[in-house]
Amino acid sequence: MSGFGIDLGGTKIEGAVVDPARPDCAVCRLRVPTGSARGYSHVISQVARLVGMLERESGVKRPASIGIGTPGVIDPVSGVLKNSNSTCLNGRRVREDLAAALGTEVRLANDANCFALAEARFGAGRHRRVVIGLILGTGCGGGVVVDGRVLDGLHGIAGEWGHNPMRGERTPCYCGRRGCVETVISGPALEGFYRELTGRRLRLPEIAGRAAAGDGAARATLRRLRAKFGEAIAAVINIVDPDAVVIGGGVGNLELLYGGETREAVLRHVFNTELRTEFLRPTLGDSAGVFGAAMLTVSSSS
Ligand SMILES: [Zn+2]
Secondary structure, three states, rough: OOEEEEEEEEOOOEEEEEOOOOOOOOOEEEEEOHHHHHHHHHHOOOOOOOOHHHHHOOOOOOOOOOOOEOOOOOOOOOOOOOOOOOHHOOOOOHHHHHHHHOEEEEEEEEEHHHHHHHHHHHHHOOOOOOOEEEOOOOOOOEEEEEEEEEEOOOOOOOOOOOHHEEEOOOOOOOOOOOOOOOOOOOHHHHHHHHHHHHHOOOOOHHHHHHHHHHHHHHHHHHHHHHHHHHHHHHHEEEEEEEEOOEEOOHHHHHHHHOOOHHHHHHHHOOOOOOOEEEEOOOOHHHHHHHHHHHHHHHHHHH
């Protein structure tokens, strides 16, 4: 039985039909716009439309259970979605409403957990026991996979390193706290740091390019990323002690995160004299989200 995986993002909804015998490549992949500005019911109907399109395109009928990855998490007690940056979904019974719209059971998981699961099972982290998958981009999310299973946690927040506090940082975060990792090393945070130094509004890849050309403020921005990433991820390593950390998201594209100086910046805060944890680039690209979502159903039925 093929699995259906949906990645419900802020701007687009991606879907894939995945054959469990070859879970790292899709039978069929399609996308539609999320259209969050048109409200909650519209988003739900877009998911239903996409699943209908996947059925027609692949010739595979929808299975009894569909896996959906989305920012945020279902609160285990109240059953409503929380912590999503697609704010029209927060406070809603997203799983039940999707199940009703699709006529199937729905397994819902945090999108960073789907990313971590896919990369740990079939991507950069395969053959490692304990893998942390990070989304380091517009926001900072993460998931923990142990022996091929995602750790959800009592509150559904396992792996959420992005809202740990950073020493000496006070910038207000959308979550209501101050000095969260996300306010320091997310893409927008780093771009904001460069803007404060120079008055120039540049995207992170351009800043990295200018650093290579000797721009002092750009170099200071990357030094800040390296030092703060080291401090932030060491806090995670001290608790979980993973074999590998896979770094997705736009900031994760920067070469410097995989170099020796960054390892030294991490080791400075790790409770050990050496650091053997691997820092890896994701290998599934954009597909990790939909594959991870499909595996929410495939792995439990196989
Ligand atoms: Zn926060």
